[in-house]
Amino acid sequence: MKFLNFILDVIYPNLCIGCGKEGEIICEKCLKGMRRFPFFTSGENIRAFFSPFIYDGLAREAVHLLKYEGLKVLSKPMGEEMGRLYAEKGYPVDVIVPVPLHKKRLKERGYNQAELLAREVGSFLGVPVGDFLTRERYSKPQVELSGDERRINVRGVFKACGDVCGMRILLIDDVITTGSTMEECGRALLSRGALEVYGLTFAREV
Numbered sequence: 001m002k003f004l005n006f007i008l009d010v011i012y013p014n015l016c017i018g019c020g021k022e023g024e025i026i027c028e029k030c031l032k033g034m035r036r037f038p039f040f041t042s043g044e045n046i047r048a049f050f051s052p053f054i055y056d057g058l059a060r061e062a063v064h065l066l067k068y069e070g071l072k073v074l075s076k077p078m079g080e081e082m083g084r085l086y087a088e089k090g091y092p093v094d095v096i097v098p099v100p101l102h103k104k105r106l107k108e109r110g111y112n113q114a115e116l117l118a119r120e121v122g123s124f125l126g127v128p129v130g131d132f133l134t135r136e137r138y139s140k141p142q143v144e145l146s147g148d149e150r151r152i153n154v155r156g157v158f159k160a161c162g163d164v165c166g167m168r169i170l171l172i173d174d175v176i177t178t179g180s181t182m183e184e185c186g187r188a189l190l191s192r193g194a195l196e197v198y199g200l201t202f203a204r205e206v
């Protein structure tokens, strides 16, 4: 663990990232103030995408702190919000699969934020987490690219592995923008025999 990550994890857990109040990492009031994403959509390979929040304000800040600032303790309340939404609106699944990082990026960051969220969602829903995807190619960060470029950038990047035959899978990531990353993951899983693939992210860009 990087020293800075360690410090952040130790110092911040009791202060709300929204208002600084002591107690929870995101207090109830700040959580209630975050804009909810009002519906779910379907895709080509993903039967339905679910996200509790719109990617702006504090939701954006939370993703940023989890992903780039090493504030891993955030994965618990974030994952619980995702699990709560999925328990209300989602469909039964057999396994939860995080969108993988390339080995090189995993080494740079030290952890995969999608995996941390997947673990929390898994324990909230009582569904196991499985490693059924690998990222074969190092692609540019999607954030730098337009919609069409994103689709091309992730084409063929993911490979499904292990026995996913007949499985209903819930894919987990932090944010969904155009959905191309999840669509590619879905394509890889379906082509290996998965029955259905759903997507769940903490936030969604509008």
Ligand SMILES: [Zn+2]
Pocket (backbone or CB within 6 Å): 016, 017, 018, 019, 020, 021, 026, 027, 028, 029, 030, 031
């Ligand atoms: Zn607060």
